[in-house]
Each structure stands twice: as structure tokens, then as C-alpha cells.
Amino acid sequence: MNAVFYLSAFVAVISTIMVITRVNAVHALLYFIVSLLSVALIFFVLGAPFIAALEVIIYAGAILVLFVFVIMLLNIGSEAAEKEKQLLSPQAWTGPALLAAVLLAELIYVLVKGGSGAGGIGIIGPKQVGVSLLTKYVIGVELASMLLLAGLVGAYHLGKRDRTKKRRTA
Amino acid sequence: MTASVNLDHGLILAAALFVLGLFGVLARRNIIFILLSIEVMLNAAGLAFVVAGAKWGETDGQVMFIFILAMAAAEVSVGLALMLRMYHMLKTLDADAAGSMKG
Amino acid sequence: MLEFLWLIPTLPFAGFLVLALAGGRLSRGGIAAVGVGSVGLSSIAAFAVAAGFLGQTLPGHFYVQRLWPWMSVGGFTPEISLYLDALSLVMMMVVTFVGFLIHLYSSEFMIEEEGYGRFFAYMNLFVGSMLTLVLADNLLLLYLGWEGVGLCSYLLIGFWYKEPANGLAARKAFVVTRVGDTAMIVGLFLLFTNLGTLQIQELMRLAAERWAVGSGLAIAAAALLLGGALGKSAQLPLQTWLPDAMAGPSPVSALIHAATMVTAGVYLIARTHVIFSLAPVVQEAVAVIGALTLLLAGFSALTQTDIKRVLAYSTISQIGYMFLALGVGAWSAAIFHFMTHAFFKALLFLGAGIVINALHDEHNMFKMGGLRTQVPVTFWTFLIGASSLSALPFVTAGFYSKDLILFETWASPAGSRWLWAAGLLGAFLTSLYTFRIVFVTFFGDAKMQVSRKPGGIMTAPVVILAVLSVLAGFIELPSSLGEVRIFTNFLGNALPAETVSPGGSGDGMALMIVASAVSLAGIFAAYFLFFGKNRVADLLAGLAPGRMLHRFWFSGWGFDRLYDLFLVRPFVWFARSNKDDFTDLVYIGMIWLTGRFNNLLSLSQNGKIRFYAAGIAFGAVVVIAIAVFL
Numbered sequence: 079m080n081a082v083f084y085l086s087a088f089v090a091v092i093s094t095i096m097v098i099t100r101v102n103a104v105h106a107l108l109y110f111i112v113s114l115l116s117v118a119l120i121f122f123v124l125g126a127p128f129i130a131a132l133e134v135i136i137y138a139g140a141i142l143v144l145f146v147f148v149i150m151l152l153n154i155g156s157e158a159a160e161k162e163k164q165l166l167s168p169q170a171w172t173g174p175a176l177l178a179a180v181l182l183a184e185l186i187y188v189l190v191k192g193g194s195g196a197g198g199i200g201i202i203g204p205k206q207v208g209v210s211l212l213t214k215y216v217i218g219v220e221l222a223s224m225l226l227l228a229g230l231v232g233a234y235h236l237g238k239r240d241r242t243k244k245r246r247t248a
Numbered sequence: 249m250t251a252s253v254n255l256d257h258g259l260i261l262a263a264a265l266f267v268l269g270l271f272g273v274l275a276r277r278n279i280i281f282i283l284l285s286i287e288v289m290l291n292a293a294g295l296a297f298v299v300a301g302a303k304w305g306e307t308d309g310q311v312m313f314i315f316i317l318a319m320a321a322a323e324v325s326v327g328l329a330l331m332l333r334m335y336h337m338l339k340t341l342d343a344d345a346a347g348s349m350k351g
Numbered sequence: 352m353l354e355f356l357w358l359i360p361t362l363p364f365a366g367f368l369v370l371a372l373a374g375g376r377l378s379r380g381g382i383a384a385v386g387v388g389s390v391g392l393s394s395i396a397a398f399a400v401a402a403g404f405l406g407q408t409l410p411g412h413f414y415v416q417r418l419w420p421w422m423s424v425g426g427f428t429p430e431i432s433l434y435l436d437a438l439s440l441v442m443m444m445v446v447t448f449v450g451f452l453i454h455l456y457s458s459e460f461m462i463e464e465e466g467y468g469r470f471f472a473y474m475n476l477f478v479g480s481m482l483t484l485v486l487a488d489n490l491l492l493l494y495l496g497w498e499g500v501g502l503c504s505y506l507l508i509g510f511w512y513k514e515p516a517n518g519l520a521a522r523k524a525f526v527v528t529r530v531g532d533t534a535m536i537v538g539l540f541l542l543f544t545n546l547g548t549l550q551i552q553e554l555m556r557l558a559a560e561r562w563a564v565g566s567g568l569a570i571a572a573a574a575l576l577l578g579g580a581l582g583k584s585a586q587l588p589l590q591t592w593l594p595d596a597m598a599g600p601s602p603v604s605a606l607i608h609a610a611t612m613v614t615a616g617v618y619l620i621a622r623t624h625v626i627f628s629l630a631p632v633v634q635e636a637v638a639v640i641g642a643l644t645l646l647l648a649g650f651s652a653l654t655q656t657d658i659k660r661v662l663a664y665s666t667i668s669q670i671g672y673m674f675l676a677l678g679v680g681a682w683s684a685a686i687f688h689f690m691t692h693a694f695f696k697a698l699l700f701l702g703a704g705i706v707i708n709a710l711h712d713e714h715n716m717f718k719m720g721g722l723r724t725q726v727p728v729t730f731w732t733f734l735i736g737a738s739s740l741s742a743l744p745f746v747t748a749g750f751y752s753k754d755l756i757l758f759e760t761w762a763s764p765a766g767s768r769w770l771w772a773a774g775l776l777g778a779f780l781t782s783l784y785t786f787r788i789v790f791v792t793f794f795g796d797a798k799m800q801v802s803r804k805p806g807g808i809m810t811a812p813v814v815i816l817a818v819l820s821v822l823a824g825f826i827e828l829p830s831s832l833g834e835v836r837i838f839t840n841f842l843g844n845a846l847p848a849e850t851v852s853p854g855g856s857g858d859g860m861a862l863m864i865v866a867s868a869v870s871l872a873g874i875f876a877a878y879f880l881f882f883g884k885n886r887v888a889d890l891l892a893g894l895a896p897g898r899m900l901h902r903f904w905f906s907g908w909g910f911d912r913l914y915d916l917f918l919v920r921p922f923v924w925f926a927r928s929n930k931d932d933f934t935d936l937v938y939i940g941m942i943w944l945t946g947r948f949n950n951l952l953s954l955s956q957n958g959k960i961r962f963y964a965a966g967i968a969f970g971a972v973v974v975i976a977i978a979v980f981l
Contacts, residue, residue, distance in 0.1 A: 094268045098272035098276065103281070124253060124298060124299060126302065136317055141287070141324050144328065145280075171275040173274070173965070175271060177274065177972065181267055181975075184975045188979055189259045190256065202301075202307055211307075225319060228322065229325050236326065236332075237333075239336070270968055273961070274961055344960075346958070346960070347959050348958060
């Protein structure tokens with residue numbers, strides 16, 4: 079089982095690197111979906127099958143599909159060329175790369191120093207998760223639902239196009 | 249089908265994915281890619297939660313991941329709506345173009 | 352009768368208050384009544400108190416009247432209390448009586464001025480402060496009076512404030528005396544911290560007990576008090592203010608700058624004589640300063656053309672005599688000369704005032720002449736005053752007082768032949784310049800016609816002062832003329848008696864003859880040089896060395912220029928260069944720095960999201976680093 083873990087980890091890292099370096103948005107999205115699938119596999123290995131399923135269904139299947147729809151809606155074609163220029167300039171990504179590398183080094187240092195043992199002892203099934211959600215974390219569930227409602231209303235309002243208003247603004 | 253996976257490595261993986269997402273946020277100028285990189289970071293955080301939860305054999309990690317998921321969904325929808333607005337107003341997807349609140 | 356003591360300073364203060372608050376509503380007569388009357392009543396009270404004092408023999412020969420406790424701060428408890436002994440009695444009588452005569456004179460002299468009420472208010476305040484100074488029981492109250500007279504001097508010199516030169520003269524007087532006042536207050540601090548009290552008699556007793564003769568503290572205290580006295584009495588090096596102070600009206604010059612305020616320094620030294628006795632070095636310095644000043648002022652007086660400036664330099668010179676007397680230990684002689692000087696100098700100033708007023712504010716005596724026939728009473732009284740100043744032998748009070756000083760300078764163990772010689776030369780100069788005034792102003796051809804003759808109210812005080820200038824000397828006759836020692840015996844209760852070195856007392860007759868000869872010689876020299884149309888003095892002044900000397904003496908031996916070069920100019924330069932206030936620069940610098948910092952930081956608000964995100968990431972890196980590694 080360890081091999082599965084390490085293999086999926088490798089795939090996840092490679093595909094994430096591809097996500098952030100692509101020029102075409104749709105390509106990046108597709109690589110992200112691959113990353114998500116490999117992470118789902120890791121979840122499965124760690125004994126969280128419910129979460130693995132949720133990852134695939136909701137994250138990859140709903141959120142990223144929303145992304146794809148919106149990108150299609152934007153209908154951007156020629157902007158790929160200008161983005162390429164920005165991507166290739168070293169001065170654009172040396173700073174962030176340095177910062178990210180330092181952060182990574184710090185995090186790894188903290189994690190290695192702490193040292194925890196092996197895990198993934200047993201499988202925590204959907205039933206347990208459900209029971210826990212609706213007894214121990216029921217308030218969190220309510221709050222999450224309110225958050226989703228707010229998101230829904232906000233997205234609807236912002237996405238609305240008012241023709242008369244648009245002519246007056248800039 | 250249990251396996252004794254070294255949790256340190258899991259957390260290191262989560263850290264690596266997070267840092268990659270951070271790089272994407274800082275280095276890309278297109279709004280779409282920035283939002284996408286934020287999603288990468290959220291995913292990495294969720295992975296960290298689940299890995300930590302797997303150590304104790306409790307449901308807490310998974311529950312936290314569900315909440316993260318819900319929050320990511322709300323955030324993506326609002327974010328994309330805003331992005332559409334910005335595109336219609338500024339006619340470009342360059343993040344630096346929306347920089348008039350300065351000084 | 353003695354319990355009327357408190358009225359003496361209070362009445363003039365009351366007069367000041369009435370005139371300050373209600374002077375605008377009173378008529379000229381009313382103002383004069385209040386102004387002159389308050390000092391007159393004070394004078395009557397002074398006579399009553401004197402009668403009471405002389406009529407009984409008080410234990411210790413002093414009388415203290417405690418009025419009320421002033422303050423009580425950490426062991427320091429000065430009181431408002433008045434101290435009357437022989438010394439303060441003499442001072443008080445002179446101040447009130449001469450003050451009353453001058454007030455009477457100025458009620459007519461200043462009648463046309465628009466600031467009539469203001470004038471009398473200031474004069475009353477002055478008299479009240481001077482009396483406070485003289486009657487004070489402790490040095491703090493004395494200092495209060497000291498400052499009060501300084502203030503009134505400033506106000507009265509600049510009385511005609513619309514003329515800017517008068518304001519400058521007033522300021523000069525105030526600033527120069529302020530130098531002395533600062534020395535004095537430091538001296539008071541020193542005395543208080545070391546002896547624990549400022550009550551004068553207590554202070555002197557403790558000083559005699561605790562300080563050895565010639566100890567550093569005694570020298571320091573005496574030197575500082577001397578500094579204060581130098582400022583107020585216009586002696587070297589602080590004498591530059593008095594000639595310019597003649598910008599004030601003549602009664603002011605008479606009262607303040609001749610008779611009373613400038614003698615405050617003499618009074619201070621006499622009052623604190625124990626401290627000076629404990630510091631012989633300083634006492635010697637007093638004598639030397641007195642001698643130098645009297646010569647310096649004498650030479651300067653020879654060349655002045657403004658009649659009041661001659662009299663001003665003459666005052667500086669005569670106070671130099673008083674300092675000389677104090678310095679050789681002739682305390683009573685100094686006070687005796689103070690009394691006679693008050694009479695004849697006030698007389699001379701009032702007479703000069705009459706002359707100036709009569710000739711429509713003409714000060715230059717070389718433009719006057721032949722006034723002998725036009726204002727006869729003024730002429731005779733002025734002549735009497737001039738004779739007294741020149742110490743005309745036997746018939747004038749000035750003769751007896753000056754002779755006493757010269758005798759003491761010769762005979763006292765602290766005196767020396769050089770000081771005596773200086774005093775003698777000074778006497779020659781005094782007669783010379785005094786009769787220069789007389790001959791130039793009153794004799795010769797009349798160049799200007801008198802337009803206004805003085806009335807009775809102005810003439811009466813002048814006549815009274817003339818009488819006193821003659822008679823006041825007879826209370827103290829030297830041993831060669833039948834020893835009459837009323838004055839020194841009286842003052843001997845308050846001041847130590849003069850010591851005469853063995854073998855010195857026999858020279859009295861010889862010295863007197865020498866002094867008489869010198870003063871007569873001065874009068875004849877004045878006649879020779881200044882009488883008549885073609886004055887020999889003019890010929891002498893025309894020669895090259897004569898011209899140079901004339902210019903040098905005319906400017907008061909160049910002291911004004913000296914101070915201007917070394918004190919005034921650097922200070923003004925510094926003030927100008929500090930115009931942009933370098934301490935202000937600190938605050939402006941802070942503002943500038945903050946502004947630059949703001950500009951720098953606002954660069955970080957560039958509106959770019961990625962930049963903000965980078966900031967967050969950077970912050971996270973730093974915080975984790977701190978948490979992990981520290």
C-alpha cells in the first residue's frame with residue numbers, strides 16, 4: 079500500500095506543477111482534475127473512502143466543471159499570446175519561487191522535527207462521519223449551509239447583467 | 249485494507265502542494281489562474297487535515313475536509329462571478345489592471 | 352509713634368493704587384493732591400516715627416514691626432516686617448522728604464503733560480518700593496523693593512514713550528541693572544543655603560559666627576552682593592545706563608537717578624556690612640571701584656554738552672565717593688555724603704529742569720547763556736547747589752561730607768595714599784565741571800530768551816533744598832573745627848565706627864586745608880577755562896590731542912562701544928543665526944522624516960493583488976521562522 083501512496087503523491091505533484099505552468103486555461107484545469115484524482119486515491123489509502131468519493135464528486139465534478147463553464151463563457155482566445163510573454167520572463171517568477179522555496183523549507187523542517195508515527199490504522203467509514211457531523215459538528219453544518227446560501231445569493235446577484243446600468247458606468 | 253503510511257510524508261506532500269499553489273498565486277497574472285491556484289492551496293490544506301485525522305483514528309479530519317469543501321464551493325462561485333464582472337468592466341483578465349486603489 | 356512705621360511705605364502704595372485705578376477720572380488738581388499728598392503724609396509719618404525713635408532709647412537701638420508672615424516653604428519663612436534703626440531712619444527721612452519736595456515740584460513741572468496721572472502713579476509706586484527697600488527686615492523683602500524701583504525706573508525713563516529713543520534708554524537701564532540684579536539674587540541664594548535665613552540681623556550674626564575672615568563663602572557672597580550694588584548704583588562696569596537715563600523728565604532724574612534709587616547699592620553694602628567685613632578683598636575692591644569710577648565719570652563730565660548728562664556723570668562720580676568711603680570702612684561717612692548729595696543733587700536737577708523748561712526743552716548748555724539775570728532765584732539756588740557739590744569750604748554741607756570721606760581714606764587702615772590722591776583729583780574735577788555748567792549757562796551773553804518762568808510751587812522746593820544743602824553739614828564737624836559728631840554718633844548705633852590708624856588723626860587739619868585748596872583751585876580753573884567769550888577750553892579742545900581726549904571722554908571712555916562690540920554684537924549675531932531655531936529643526940526634522948517614511952510606505956499600496964498576496968506569504972514565512980527558531 080505504501081507504493082500506491084508514493085506513486086499517487088508523485089503524480090499529484092507533477093500534475094500540480096503542470097497546472098501552474100500552462101498557458102491555456104482549459105489545459106490547466108484538466109491537469110488539476112488529474113491532481114485531484116490522485117489526491118482522492120491518497121485519501122482512500124489513508125482509510126477515508128467517503129472523503130475520497132466526495133473529493134472526486136464535488137471538487138472535481140462540480141467546482142472544476144463550474145470553472146470550465148465560466149471559462150467557456152468568457153470566450154478568450156487571443157489572450158493566450160500575451161500571457162505567454164509574462165510567463166517566460168524570469169523576473170516575474172524568481173521572487174515568488176524564492177519565497178515559496180523558503181516556506182517549503184520551513185514547513186518541512188517543522189514537520190521533520192516534530193516527527194509523528196505511522197497512521198492510517200483503520201478505515202473511517204461514511205457512517206461514522208455522518209454520525210459525527212450530525213451530532214458533534216451539527217452547528218458547523220448549519221453554518222456551512224448558511225455560507226452556501228450566501229454564496230448562492232452573491233453569485234446570482236453579481237452574475238446578473240443589468241443592461242441599463244452598464245451603459246451609464248465606465 | 250489498512251496500511252501504515254508514514255504521516256510525515258503525507259504532511260510533506262500537503263506542504264509541497266500548498267507551496268506550489270502559492271507560487272501560482274504570486275507568479276501568474278491571469279485572474280483565472282490565480283483562482284485556480286487558490287483552489288490548489290485549499291485542496292492541499294484539506295489533504296493535511298485528512299492526514300492528521302488519520303493518525304488519531306477519529307472522524308474530525310474528515311469532517312473538517314467536508315467543511316473546507318463547502319467553503320471552497322461558495323468561494324469559487326462568488327469569485328468567478330466577480331471575475332465575470334471584472335472582465336466586462338475592464339475588458340481584460342489581467343490582475344494588475346484592477347489596481348486603481350493605490351497610494 | 353513708632354507704630355506708624357507701616358504707614359510710611361503704605362501711603363505711597365495707596366496713592367499708586369488710587370491713581371492707577373481712578374486716575375483717569377480725576378482732575379489735574381485731584382491727581383496732584385493724591386500724588387503729592389500721599390508722599391507728603393508719608394513724610395509727616397516719617398517725622399513722627401523719627402520723633403518717637405529719638406525720644407526713647409530702645410534696647411539694641413532698633414525697632415521691628417512685624418506685619419504678617421509672607422510665606423512658609425520648607426523651613427524658609429520670610430515675613431513682611433519692617434526694621435527701623437539709625438541707618439534706615441536716615442534713609443527713610445531723606446527719601447520721604449526729598450521725595451515730597453520733588454513731587455511738589457513736578458506737580459507744576461508736569462502740568463501740561465497728558466500722562467499726568469500716569470506720572471504720579473509711577474512716582475508713588477517708586478517711593479513706596481524705595482521705602483520697602485530701605486525698611487525691609489529681610490533680604491527677600493529688600494529684593495522686592497529693589498525690583499520695584501528698577502521697574503519704576505524703566506517706566507519713568509521711558510515716560511515719553513512715543514519717542515523711540517526713550518524706550519531704548521529705558522530698556523538699556525533695565526537690562527544693565529538686571530545683570531547686577533542677577534548677581535544679587537545668586538548671592539541671596541548662596542546666603543540662604545549656607546546660613547539658613549535671610550533676616551538681615553540674624554544673617555549677619557550667623558555669618559560672623561560661622562564664616563572666617565577671608566573664607567571663600569564670605570568672599571563669594573560679598574562679591575555677588577557687590578555685583579547687585581554696582582548695577583543699581585551705576586558704578587564700573589555697569590555705569591553705562593545712567594547717562595542715557597536722562598531721557599526721562601527732570602523730576603525723575605532728580606528723584607531716582609540722583610537722590611534715591613542709585614544710592615540703593617550704597618544702602619545695601621552698608622546694611623550687610625558684616626559680610627563685607629568678613630571679606631576684606633571684596634571691601635578693597637569696593638574702594639578701588641569707587642575710586643576708578645569717580646575719576647572716569649569726572650573726566651567724562653568735563654566734555655558733555657547736555658546739562659543733564661553732566662549731572663548724570665556727576666552722580667556716578669559722587670556715588671563713587673560713597674563706595675570709596677564704604678571700601679575703607681568709613682560707613683557713616685558714606686551715609687553722610689549720601690544725605691548731603693541727595694539734597695544738592697536733587698537741587699541741581701530741579702534747577703536744570705527749570706532752565707530746560709524755561710528755554711523750551713533746550714538741553715545743550717552751550718546754547719544757553721546769561722540766564723543769571725533772567726531767572727535770578729534759580730541762579731542763586733543753582734549756585735548754592737553747585738558750591739555744595741564742589742565742596743566749597745566751610746559754608747556748604749558738601750564740604751563737610753567730602754572732607755570726612757577724604758580724611759577717612761587717608762587715615763583708615765584700609766585706606767591708602769593712592770585712593771586719597773584719586774579722591775582729591777576727583778574733587779578738583781568736580782569743581783571744574785560743576786562751575787563749567789554755572790559759567791556757561793548762567794554767565795555770558797544771553798543766546799536764548801526765557802519763555803516761561805517757574806512758578807511758586809516749583810521754586811519753593813528748590814529753595815528748601817538750597818537751605819538744606821548749606822545747613823545739613825553742620826551736624827558733623829571734624830575735630831579740627833570743634834568736634835561735632837551728632838551724625839556719626841547716631842549712626843554708630845547701627846554701623847561700626849570708623850577705625851583710624853595711629854598717627855593718622857593728627858593730619859586732619861592739613862588734609863582739610865589741602866582739600867579746600869583743591870576745590871577752590873577747581874573753581875578758578877573753571878573760571879579760567881570757561882568764562883567769557885573766547886573760551887580757553889575751546890582752544891584746548893581744538894588741538895589734536897585735545898580733540899582725541901575730548902572724543903574719548905565724551906563717549907564715557909568708550910564703554911558703550913566696548914559692550915556693543917563684545918556683548919551686543921555676538922548676541923545679536925547668534926540670535927539672527929538661530930532665527931530658524933535649531934531646536935525647532937528637530938521637530939521639523941521629525942515631520943520631514945515622517946513624511947518621507949509615509950511616501951516610502953505608500954509605495955507598498957500599489958493596488959496589485961499579487962503584491963498583497965506576496966506580502967501575506969512573506970509574513971507567514973517570517974512568523975513561522977520566529978516561532979520555530981526562537
